Amino acid sequence: MLAAILLGFLFAIFLVFTGKFFRGKLAILSALIPAGLFAYFASFIPQISSGEIISKTYQWVPAFGVDLSFKLDGLSLLFSLMITGIGFLVFAYTASYLKGHKYLDRFYGYLSLFMAAMLGLVLSDNLISLFVFWELTSISSFFLIGFNNTNPASRKSALTALGITGFGGFSLLAGALLLGSISGTYSISEMLSMKDAIAGSEYYILAVVFIFVAAFTKSAQFPFHFWLPGAMKAPTPVSTYLHSATMVKAGIYLLMRFTPVLGDQEFWNTTLIIVGGITMVYSAVHALFRTDLKGILAYSTISALGILVFLIGLGTKYAFLAASVFIIVHALYKATLFLVTGIIDHQAGTRDVTKLAGLRKIMMPVAIAGILAAISSAGIPPTIGFLGKELTYEASMHAETLTIVIVIAIVLTKILLLWAGFVAGIKPFTGKLPEAHKDVKAPDFLMWAPAIILAVLGVLFGIFPMLIESALVKPVVSALGADASEYHLALWHGFNTVLLLSGITIAVGTLLYFFVKPSAKLENRIGKLEFISPKSILEKGTHYFNVFSAFWTNVFQNGYLRNYITTIVLFLVVLVSYIMFGSSRVVIDHTQLSQVTAYELVVAIILIAGVFYTVFTKSRLAAVAAMGVVGLAICLIFVFYSAPDLAMTQFSIDTLTVILFVLVLYRLPKYLTLSDYKMRVRDGILSAALGTVVCLLALQVLAEPTNTELGDFYAKNAYILAHGKNVVNVILVDFRGIDTFMEISVLSIAAIGVFGLLKLRLKSTDRSQ
Structure with missing residues (x-):
C-alpha cells in the first residue's frame, strides 16, 4: 500500500524532469497511473467482501507512537476505488480538455500529488500520518484551484480554500493529539477497543469538537461551505475530481472512520443531524438562485454532503447503508455532470444556463450522459440514484426523534436536488439551439467518453445492484460497526411509504423544473442577502x-528597536510578577544564602558604578568603556563561583564587543541631543523592575525543593549515549543541535524564496508596475 501511495508522488517528481513529453499526444499516458492503481485496489475486493482486513505498518517515529500504518477495509477500499477510478477518467479527460496548454505537465503533477495524498489519507490507520496526508490534500488542492494563477479570482479562491481547510487541519491535529493523550495511542484500530474510556473522558466533547471542525471545513458544511462555490474558478477536471469523489468527501470519510470510536453518543449524533440538516436544506435552496452551471453543481454538492453528514448522525444501520450507497450515487452522477459542464463550457464558451439550449443536436453523446446523470440525481428508476433515495428515506423514517421534521427536510432537499440535476443535465440539451451556438463543434472522444462511462455505470448498478452490494456497500457498513448482512439491495420493495415519498419527490421536482426557470432576476434577489452570509x-x-x-x-x-525592547521587557515583568505574586507569596530561604565576602562586595560596587556611569555619561566612548568594566566585573563573579570556562567566554566576548563598539563609534557623528528626560526615567523604572523581578525569581528558585531526576539522567547517559565526558557540554550540544536544525530550516526556506525570485521572469508591463 505504501508503494501505491508513493507512486503518485514519484510520478509528480518524474514530471519535473520529463514534463515536456506529457504536454502533447503523450498526455494520455498519464492516465495509466490511476488506472493501474484502480486495478491494484480492485484486486482486493474478494478479500474485503469476505470480511478480511489488510494491515501494514512501517516504523516512522516509534518513540512517539507515530508509524506509517495502513489499513484496507470496506471503507478505505470504497474511497480508494473512487479516488483511482474517477481519477483515471479525469486524467484521460484532461488530456483533451487542456490540450495544448503550456502547463499541462504541471497540472498532471498537481493531480498526481493530490491523488497520492488522498490515498494516504483514506488508508492511514495512524492519526498523525492521517493528519500529514490531510494537509497534503489541502496544499495540493490549493495549487489545483489556483491553477489559472493569472486570474485574481482564481488566486483568491485558492487562498480562501486553503485558509478554511488549513484551519480545519489545525483542528484535526489538536483532536489527534487530544485523542492520543486520552487513549495512549495514535492507532485508530487500537482506539476501537477503548471506545468507552474515550467517551467517559472529561475531554471527550473537546476532542469531538476538534474532529467536527476538521470534517466540516473539509466537507463544506455550514457555515464553512462558502469556499467550495468559490473553488469553481478552477478548471473543470479539478472541480470534477475534488468536488465529486475526493477532497470534499475527506471530511465525510473522517466522520465515518471515527463513528465506531466516537459515535453512538448524544452529542455526536445530535450535532451531525443539526449541521447536516441545515447544510442540506440551505444549500439546496441556494441552488435555485444560480445561473452558472458550476454554481448550481457546487451548491447541490454541498447539499449532498449535508445529506451524508445527516445520515452519519442518525447512526442506525439503515442510515449507514444509505450513506454507503449515496456516496457511490453522488460520485457517479456528480462527476458526470461536472464533466458535461466542462464540455459545454469548452465548446460553447459559456456556463450560463439561461443561454444554453438544444445542444443535443451537436453533442448527442454528451446529452445522453447528462440526461442519464440527471435521472440518477433525481432518483428515477432504474438508476442507482433511485436506490440511494429510497434508502435515505427509509433511514429517515427510522429516526428516533422528530421523525416527521426529518422526513420533510430530506424530501424537500431531494426535490430541490432533482431540480438542480435537471437544470444541469437536461436543460442545456433540450429546446431550440440558439443562433449564437450554431457554430459550436462536437467534443473529442476523450472528453465525452469518461462522462458516458460514469453515466452508464449509474444505470448498470441500478439494474444490477448485486454488483456493488457485497463487494462495496456491505463492507462499508461493517467498517462502521453495523450489520447489514440481512439487507439486500433491490429496485423494487413493493408499495410502501418510501415509494410514495419517492413518487412525490419526482412529481413535485419535475413540476418545479418546468415552472421555476433559472434567471438573473432570481440570482439578484438572493444577492441582496449576501451581507448576512x-x-x-x-x-x-x-x-x-x-x-x-x-x-x-x-x-x-x-521599526524602533527601543520600542521592541520596552514592549518585551514590560510584558516579561508583568507576566512573571503575576505568576510569582498572583498565585502565592514569594518565599526566600535565607539558609540557602551564603555570607557576602569583602571582595564580592567590592566587585558589586564596581559593577553598579559602571552601570550608572554608562547610563549618565555624555560620552559614548566613556559609556563603552564603562560597559567593559561591567563585563569584567561579571567575569570576576564567575571566577568567584568556580566557573572559569564561563569567565573566559565572557571575557573574550566582552573584549571583542568593546573593540567593535569603539570602531563603529569612531565613524558615527557626535550626539545631537540626549534622549528625552521622561523617556529615560521610564526606562530606568522598567529596568529596575526587571532587575527586581529577576532577583526575586532567583531567590525563589533557591527555596524550591531540588529535583535531580534530569541531572541524574544526563549523568548516567552523557558518556554512554552522547560520548561526552562533560555533562554541561552534552546539554549544550543537545540544545544547540535543535537550534541549528531550526536555523537550517529557516535558511532553506529563505534560499527557496531567493531562488524563486532569481528565476522570476516578468513581462515588461509587469515590471513597470
Whole structure:
C-alpha cells in the first residue's frame, strides 16, 4: 500500500524532469497511473467482501507512537476505488480538455500529488500520518484551484480554500493529539477497543469538537461551505475530481472512520443531524438562485454532503447503508455532470444556463450522459440514484426523534436536488439551439467518453445492484460497526411509504423544473442577502482584523528597536510578577544564602558604578568603556563561583564587543541631543523592575525543593549515549543541535524564496508596475 501511495508522488517528481513529453499526444499516458492503481485496489475486493482486513505498518517515529500504518477495509477500499477510478477518467479527460496548454505537465503533477495524498489519507490507520496526508490534500488542492494563477479570482479562491481547510487541519491535529493523550495511542484500530474510556473522558466533547471542525471545513458544511462555490474558478477536471469523489468527501470519510470510536453518543449524533440538516436544506435552496452551471453543481454538492453528514448522525444501520450507497450515487452522477459542464463550457464558451439550449443536436453523446446523470440525481428508476433515495428515506423514517421534521427536510432537499440535476443535465440539451451556438463543434472522444462511462455505470448498478452490494456497500457498513448482512439491495420493495415519498419527490421536482426557470432576476434577489452570509461576515471580520493589525504594527512594530525592547521587557515583568505574586507569596530561604565576602562586595560596587556611569555619561566612548568594566566585573563573579570556562567566554566576548563598539563609534557623528528626560526615567523604572523581578525569581528558585531526576539522567547517559565526558557540554550540544536544525530550516526556506525570485521572469508591463 505504501508503494501505491508513493507512486503518485514519484510520478509528480518524474514530471519535473520529463514534463515536456506529457504536454502533447503523450498526455494520455498519464492516465495509466490511476488506472493501474484502480486495478491494484480492485484486486482486493474478494478479500474485503469476505470480511478480511489488510494491515501494514512501517516504523516512522516509534518513540512517539507515530508509524506509517495502513489499513484496507470496506471503507478505505470504497474511497480508494473512487479516488483511482474517477481519477483515471479525469486524467484521460484532461488530456483533451487542456490540450495544448503550456502547463499541462504541471497540472498532471498537481493531480498526481493530490491523488497520492488522498490515498494516504483514506488508508492511514495512524492519526498523525492521517493528519500529514490531510494537509497534503489541502496544499495540493490549493495549487489545483489556483491553477489559472493569472486570474485574481482564481488566486483568491485558492487562498480562501486553503485558509478554511488549513484551519480545519489545525483542528484535526489538536483532536489527534487530544485523542492520543486520552487513549495512549495514535492507532485508530487500537482506539476501537477503548471506545468507552474515550467517551467517559472529561475531554471527550473537546476532542469531538476538534474532529467536527476538521470534517466540516473539509466537507463544506455550514457555515464553512462558502469556499467550495468559490473553488469553481478552477478548471473543470479539478472541480470534477475534488468536488465529486475526493477532497470534499475527506471530511465525510473522517466522520465515518471515527463513528465506531466516537459515535453512538448524544452529542455526536445530535450535532451531525443539526449541521447536516441545515447544510442540506440551505444549500439546496441556494441552488435555485444560480445561473452558472458550476454554481448550481457546487451548491447541490454541498447539499449532498449535508445529506451524508445527516445520515452519519442518525447512526442506525439503515442510515449507514444509505450513506454507503449515496456516496457511490453522488460520485457517479456528480462527476458526470461536472464533466458535461466542462464540455459545454469548452465548446460553447459559456456556463450560463439561461443561454444554453438544444445542444443535443451537436453533442448527442454528451446529452445522453447528462440526461442519464440527471435521472440518477433525481432518483428515477432504474438508476442507482433511485436506490440511494429510497434508502435515505427509509433511514429517515427510522429516526428516533422528530421523525416527521426529518422526513420533510430530506424530501424537500431531494426535490430541490432533482431540480438542480435537471437544470444541469437536461436543460442545456433540450429546446431550440440558439443562433449564437450554431457554430459550436462536437467534443473529442476523450472528453465525452469518461462522462458516458460514469453515466452508464449509474444505470448498470441500478439494474444490477448485486454488483456493488457485497463487494462495496456491505463492507462499508461493517467498517462502521453495523450489520447489514440481512439487507439486500433491490429496485423494487413493493408499495410502501418510501415509494410514495419517492413518487412525490419526482412529481413535485419535475413540476418545479418546468415552472421555476433559472434567471438573473432570481440570482439578484438572493444577492441582496449576501451581507448576512457567512462569507460576508468572515470578510468583514478579516477587514477589522486588518485594521487592528495596522494599529498594532504602528504602535508596537514601528521599526524602533527601543520600542521592541520596552514592549518585551514590560510584558516579561508583568507576566512573571503575576505568576510569582498572583498565585502565592514569594518565599526566600535565607539558609540557602551564603555570607557576602569583602571582595564580592567590592566587585558589586564596581559593577553598579559602571552601570550608572554608562547610563549618565555624555560620552559614548566613556559609556563603552564603562560597559567593559561591567563585563569584567561579571567575569570576576564567575571566577568567584568556580566557573572559569564561563569567565573566559565572557571575557573574550566582552573584549571583542568593546573593540567593535569603539570602531563603529569612531565613524558615527557626535550626539545631537540626549534622549528625552521622561523617556529615560521610564526606562530606568522598567529596568529596575526587571532587575527586581529577576532577583526575586532567583531567590525563589533557591527555596524550591531540588529535583535531580534530569541531572541524574544526563549523568548516567552523557558518556554512554552522547560520548561526552562533560555533562554541561552534552546539554549544550543537545540544545544547540535543535537550534541549528531550526536555523537550517529557516535558511532553506529563505534560499527557496531567493531562488524563486532569481528565476522570476516578468513581462515588461509587469515590471513597470
